[in-house]
Amino acid sequence: MARLAVYGAISTILAGGVIASAFAQRSNFYSACIYLYKSNACMMIILNLGLFLTIIAGQLVLMIFFGKLRALEVEHLYERAWYAVTETCLAMTIFKDEFDTRFVVMFTLLLFLKVFHWLCQDRVDSMEQSPEIPLSFHVRMVTIMTILVSLDILLVLHAIDLVAVRGPNMMIMFGFEYTLLATSLMASFGKYVLHTIDMRREDPWENKSMLLFYLDLVADFIKLVTYLMFFMVILINYGLPLHIIRDVYMTMRSFLQKCKDLIQYRKATRNMxxxxxxxxxxxxxxxxxxxxxxxxxxxxxxxxHTLAGTxxxxxxxxxxxxxxxxxxxxxxxxxxxxxxxxxxxxx
Missing domain, CATH: 3.30.40 (Herpes Virus-1)
Structure with a gap:
């Protein structure tokens, strides 16, 4: 926290200095903004301040909705964040002509929201290992998942609107990313509902595992269709999207494996x-x-056979x-x- 405070103080002083300098050198607000926007050094300083404010906002959201993170959740965050940054860097090769301040802001927002999607998934998965879950957990999870899904849908609609007006651009990638996030989070919400129902039952819920399986199957199918659509759109408008070939393959493999497991399960349990x-x-x-x-x-x-336990x-x-x-x-x-x-x- 001490390092973050020092970083924040330096970022704020530098940003305040360049803004004050711009307004001192320019006669009006508009010309000062133009000067700041066209100066690469000023924009870097201001974006750095924006990054600090994003970190502070993230800390507040973590404190309100998640509290102290478990070691496993922190480990997952590092692994997923590294992969997400690497994947986006590969995607930048496709949209290199559109790389600007807006791209950096959109990418930061995407990574910011991804962090909380990942945490929601981990928290829902941990419900099965938790013997007792307080009411505050349910309030927090329902609230944060509702907010995140709403943001995902709004950002997907925003991306569609921009693509419809301006034609193919970098918002294609962000639109598909938010579609995948919304799909994953709705699947997690479905698991949350099933876990909550199971916890309130006195007897074991034998059909729960199959419902979870079908939920994952449907989520994988939607992800696969989304990836294939994204692949085709990028292929037609930009060229071969090498950065998502692995994701398409892994999603297709997961979906086909689940279909195979379902067929084998039906065969194995028929007339048991x-x-x-x-x-x-x-x-x-x-x-x-x-x-x-x-x-x-x-x-x-x-x-x-008796009537009980039938x-x-x-x-x-x-x-x-x-x-x-x-x-x-x-x-x-x-x-x-x-x-x-x-x-x-x-x-």
């Missing part, structure tokens, strides 16, 4: 009650340790099921495992 026979008491007794390795609870053989397909969710490989697990544990992996849990 009939495909996998109930484990008998003798088979359970033959085990050295009749514990389900997924939930770590004891398995008890059952004859027939799944949506009419099967008792606590009945032990035997796989073709000979391993035995609870029915509901096996189903939840197959949502993530399509192989025996012991492999």
């Amino acid at each position: 009650n009939e495909r996998y026979p109930d484990a008998s008491r003798a088979e359970l007794a033959a085990l050295s340790d009749p514990i389900c390795i997924i939930c770590r609870e004891e398995m008890v053989g059952q004859h027939g 799944g949506g397909d009419g099967s008792n969710t606590n009945v032990p099921k035997k796989l073709p490989c000979g391993h035995i697990f609870h029915f509901h544990c096996l189903k939840s495992w197959l949502e993530r992996q399509q192989s025996c849990p012991t492999w």
Whole structure:
């Protein structure tokens, strides 16, 4: 904080000095502004002050909505920020003719908002590991996510308006960036809602993991379509956008892998009650340790099905099921495992 205070004091003194000098040398406000704008040294000093004020604003937002950051969140911020800056530097090769003060301001704003999008995603992901979440957490998260999504939408509309009026320009890149941010944040909000509902339930929510999977699948699909549209627009108007080829490939790979997992899951869970026979008491007794390795609870053989603990397909969710490989697990544990992996849990 001491270094930041020194940096802020020096930035403020320098900016105040060049502004006072400009107004002292020019007869009116307009001519002083023109002088400041056309002087590279003055603009660098003023932009440096703007950077300091942005850092201060970021610190205030962090304090209000996030409080003290965890070590993992700080690590993620450094990793993502480095990648975002590198990616933008590559993008500048496409828009090199449009690189000016406005580009620097737009990039700073984009990186500023990205930081809080990343923090929201990390905070939502941490909900599953938090045994108890206070009301203030929910108020903060709903408020900041609402503000960020609203800003994303407004900036996307602003980019579309400028491109429609002026033709293809650097705002194409920023428009697509904010579209991706809005998609990711809405997916995080969906996860937040599912986690909140699950925390208020007394019994385990077996369908939660599949809902999260579908949410990620839809988000990946929207991101893939957005990347492909951006790729085509840049290719047509500027040339081959090398800086997003990796992102397009990774997003397509993630989406196709999720589609493959979904097909395998549907295949593995089709008619589970009939495909996998109930484990008998003798088979359970033959085990050295009749514990389900997924939930770590004891398995008890059952004859027939009872009304309590019955799944949506009419099967008792606590009945032990035997796989073709000979391993035995609870029915509901096996189903939840197959949502993530399509192989025996012991492999």
